[in-house]
Amino acid sequence: MNDDPRSHGLWERSAPPAPPTTPLDGRSAVDVAIVGAGFTGLSAALHLAQGGARVAVLEGVEIGFGGSGRNVGLVNAGMWVMPDDLPGALGPLYGARLLDLLGGAPADVFALVERHGIACEPERQGTLHCAVGPAGLAEVKERARQWQAQGAPVRLLDAEETARMVGTRAYAGALLDARAGTIQPLAYARGLAGAAIAAGARIHTASPVVAAADDGMGWRLDTPQGSVEAAHVIVATNAYTSAVWPEIRAELVHLPYFNMATAPLSDNLRRSILPERQGAWDTRSVLSSFRFDRRGRLVFGSVGALRGPGLAIHRGWGRRALARLFPQLAGVPFETEWYGQIGMTANNLPRFHRLGRNVIAFSGYNGRGIAPGTVFGRCLARLVQGEIGEGDLPLPVTDPVAAPRRRLKEAAYEVGAQLAHLTEARF
Template structure:
C-alpha cells in the first residue's frame, strides 16, 4: 500500500512488489549544504545522484519516502520525446534551443538505460519498444506526421498496419499504430529506490519524512524551514511536480495536477500471457484521454487512464477502466483486478515541461504532462548541470520563465470541463 494516501488509490502493484528502500533518516537540526533538493522523485533523485557524483555537497528532503509521488506510481513506460512533435518543439523554442529540446527528449530513454547500467539498478528494465495504437482513423494522420518528423531526424519509428498492430498488441481493437523502437519499460518504484541508493552511495544525504515548510532568502543563502530544523543552502532545486504545495506558491500556479489511475491483475496464466502483448511492448493509445497498458515483468496486466478528484468520480473511473480493458481484451473477462491506485501528473498550459529559475539560486523542473519517467530523469541531470554552474544558454534544455496559469484557483472545474469535452471528442472521432 502507498502510505499516507487515500485508501481508494493506495493499492499499488509497485508498492506490493518493490525492493527494500534505503535508510533515509528524517532531517533534524541546523545544517548547511551546497545544494538542497526538495522532492524525492525521478527529478530530485537524478539531480542528487549527478551532483553527488561530481563531488557537490547535496541534501535531498522528501516529505514522504523516495518515489512516493508520481515516480513510484506510474505506468513505468519509457516513452521518448515530448507531448508535442519535434517540428512544433523547434518552432516553440526556436531553432537552436528547440533542436536541443528535441535531442534531449529523444535520447532520454538512452540516459535512463545508461544510469541503470552504470549503477546496476535492479528495476526490470527492458526495451522492446513503445506502441502508440490508433483508436480511430481520425488520429491516423496525426500519428503518421509524428513518425515522419522523427524519421527525418533518423529515429527508429514506423507505422504498423492494422494486422501488424493486432499481432503485437493481441487485440483487434485498433486501426493501426506507431512503433517507436527507442521506447522501454521498468518497475518505477524500484527505479526510484535504485536511484536513491546510488545517490547515497556517492555521498548525497537523503532525508525521508522531511517536509519543507518554507524557503527564505538570508544573505547569499536560502534557508529551508522544516518542523524539525533548518537547512541553509547555496542553491535550491524544486522538484515537486504534481505534488507542489505552499512551499513554492509561484511554481504551484504553473501546473495543474491531474489524477491518473491504474489497475493491475495478478500474474496471468501462460496462455493469457501469450495472447496479450506477446513481445513485451508497452502501449499508450491515441485518445485525448489516453489509455496506457503493458505487462509487468511477472506477467501482470496493467491498464491506466484518467482519474478524478472526488471519491465518487474515482469509483466511476475505476469501473470505466475495468470495462474498457475487457472491451479491448475480452480474454480478461474473468480475470480480477487485484490492484487499484493512482497519483498526480502535472500538466502545463503549453504542454511543455518547464525548467525555470525563481531567482537567487532557486531552480526548478516540473510539468511533464504525464510523460516524465524518461524526461524527469533527463531534466534532473540538466538541473544538476545548472546548479553546478553550467550557463543557462549551454544547458541541454531551454530555460523558460515561470508562467502562472490564469485563474489557477478555478483549475478543478476547468479540468472537469476539459475532460468531458475530450471524452466527447474521443467518442466522436
Template sequence: MTASQHGNLWRASSKEALSAGPLDRALSVDLAVIGGGFSGSAAALQAARSGASVALLEARTIGHGGSGRNVGLANAGLWLKPDEILAELGEDAGRALIARLGAAPDLVYGIIEREEISCEATRNGTLHCAHAPSGMDDLRARFRQGNAHGAPLQLLDAAEAQERVGSASVHGALFDPRAGTVQPLAYCRGLARAATRAGARIFEDSPVTNITRAGDSWRVTCNGQTVQAGALLMATNAYHAPLAGAQPPAYTPVHFGQFATAPMPASARARILARGEGCWDTALVMSSFRTDQAGRMILGGMGNLDGPGGGIHAGWARRKLRQLFPEIADLPFEHAWCGRIAMTSDHIPKIVEIGPNALSCFGYSGRGIGPGTVFGTASAEALLSGDLSGLPLVPVKGHDESLTALKGSYYEFGATLMHAAGAR
C-alpha cells in the first residue's frame, strides 16, 4: 500500500469545502498571505475580521500541504519539554512562549465554535503514552515541568492508561485535558471559508514566483498578475516552493505517514479510545493513534509512504495495529497518506523578518494546529498594527539550517530501519 494508491482520509471525509479560483487580476491590499495552511488561513481570517483587506495566495488548494495531512491533534505547547524551551530561549521568552502555546487549544476551539467550523472537533484531551516501562521516566519529567508552569496534566499509571486507551501495550500515560482532536483538513478549510466570509480574497492554484519591495509596499507576482500589499506574510512551512526575492524558510523535511482502517465494529469502539482522546507515544520513532467520528482507527508514524521504504512502513503499520489492538488487527486499511513536517534543529518555531512589514513563520516540528493558529493570528495582528511585541516569539532577521536534505534522509533511513524491526 502506498499513499498514492488509497488517498488521504481527510479529503474523503471533510465536511468543509472551499472552491477558490486562481488569481486573475491585479490587486492592492493591506496584507498579502502566501500559503493556505493553518498559519496562512488563520492570518487571513484575523486580518479580515479586523477590517483589513487581505489576499491569500495558495499554490495548490487550501490545506494541500501538511495542514491537510496532519494527525489532527490540537495540542497545547510544543514537542519539547518546558525546561528545554527555557534553556533555548531564556527565562522570559521561554515562559512567554510556554504560556502562549499552552492556551493554543483555547484559540483553536474558540475559532471553531465562533465560525461554526464542521471539523469533528472533540476536546476530550490527549494521552501521551509510555511505549515501554522506561517511557514513564520521560512522562514523569513532563508532568513535573508542565505542572510547574500551570498545566493541568494528570499522570496515569499502567492500569488506568490501558483502560483509557483500550490496549495492554501502553505502560502509563500523561493526560492533557486542554487538548483534543480535529479533522485537520476540515479545520483548515473552515478557517479559509470563515476568512472569505469576513471579506478576505482567497485564490487557489496561484503559485507566487517573485516578491519585490517597491517604495513602502510589496509587489507579489503570481499567475502573471501583481498584488501590491502594505504587509506580507509567508506561511509556506514544509511546502515552500522556490520564489525570487525572499529568504526561504530553513528546516529539515521529515515525512510522517498515516493509515486509516475501516470503521471499527461497535463492540471495539466501546472499548478502544471510547472517550475520543488522541494519542502518541514515547518511542524514539514516535507513533500516533486516534479515532475519527466514523470510528476508524488512524495509525501514524514517521516515514515516506511514497518512498523506497513505503512497503516497510505499511508492514510496520499492520504489525503495530495488531500489537496495540488485537481485536481489530485484521481490519483493512482503507486509506493511507503522508505529509512533510518542517523540523528545526532546536524544535522551536521561527518568525523571520524577511523585510520591512514582512514576516515568515514556520518550523512547528509536527505541532501545526495549535502553534500554527497562534502564529498566524499573531502575525496578522503584528503586521497590520506595526507592533511586533505581541508575537509569540521575538522575530529574527534570518535563520539558517545546515545539511537539511542530508538530515531528512537520515530521519527517513532511521524510521525505515526501526519500522523494519518494530512491533514484531
C-alpha cells in the first residue's frame, strides 16, 4: 500500500481485492461514524448495520492499513496476561468477563468467516506456544494449568510431541490451544468490509479525520474533502491513531514487528514443518513466530522494524534463525517482507475509553488484535444500539493516561531488537 512493499508484503499480494470504496465527498449525516477500518471498526460497522443503524466508516488510507493488515494472522484466545492475573488487574467482575469473552473470541472470528463466506484462508488447527529452555517450559506449564482450570481445551506437549508437531527439537515443550488458529489477516479485514457494505454500511477510504467538533446536538467529523455528522462516534484507530484524539496514541508504546515469507515450499518440505498447520510462536522476550499460508509459504517473524540498520540486521537474523530451526530450509530465500507497529499498554491489557459525549473507543491490543478486535467491535455496536450499558462491557471505563517516557521506550524496543538479532546465538 502507498507503493511500499514493506507495509503489507505477502498479505497484500495474496489477499482478494478490497471492496470498492471512495473518499468521502461532501456532507452527509449518519447515526454512527466509525474512525478506522481495521478489525474493531469493521466489526462494529457490520454489527451496527445489521441492526439497522446508518453507519459511515472513515479510513485514512485503505481497509486494513494499520495493524489489522500487517500482523502474523494468529487467531488466539485470551491476552498475554496469565488468566489468573486478570481478576487482580481488572477486579473480579471485569476479569471474569474479559476471560470469558476472549476465551471464546476465536470461535466468533471463525463463525463470522463462515457466515459471510470470507476468503481468508482460515485454519482451525490450534496454535502452539513453544517453550524455549526451562524458563519457557515453566511458563507454558503454568499457562496450561490456569487455562485448564477454566475448562479450556488446551494441552501441554512434552519435548518429543512438540518436535513432531513443529518439526524441530529446539523447544522443551509447547502449549497446544485447540480454540485458536490462523487466517490471512488483510483478507479477513477486506472480507469484514465487504460484509459491512452488504449490510448497508458506507466505507470511505483515503478519508482521514482532520477535525472533530461537538455542537451539543451531535458530532461533525471533517476530512479533506467532506464531513459527516453523527450522533455517536467510535474511535477504532489503536496504534495508528493520528492527529485527532491524540490521547489514544499517547498511552500506547509502539512495539515494531516484522514478517518475512518464503516462496511456496515443496510438498516434502511442507510435510516436515508444522505438519498439522498450527500457527506457532515462542516464549522469548524477543519472540519468534511462524506459520504457513494456504499456498505453503512459511511466514517467519519477530520483533523489529525493517528500516534503517534494522533492515539488514533482521534479514540476516531471519536467514540464520530459520536455518537453525529447520536446517532443511537453509538457503531458501524470503520472497516478501513487511512490518508494522503493535500498541502496547502498561499492563498489557486493552482499554475502554469514553473520549467525549457519545465518543467511545477500545485500544491497546498488545499483539492480540484479531479475535479481541472482532468481539470488542461487536461490544461497541451493542453499546451504541442500547442493547447493553457501560456497566455490561468487558472492561471498565478509564481515562487515557499518557505512557511515561514513551518515545524512549519505543526507541529501546527498536534498537534492542536489532542488538538481540545481531548478537543472539539462536538456541
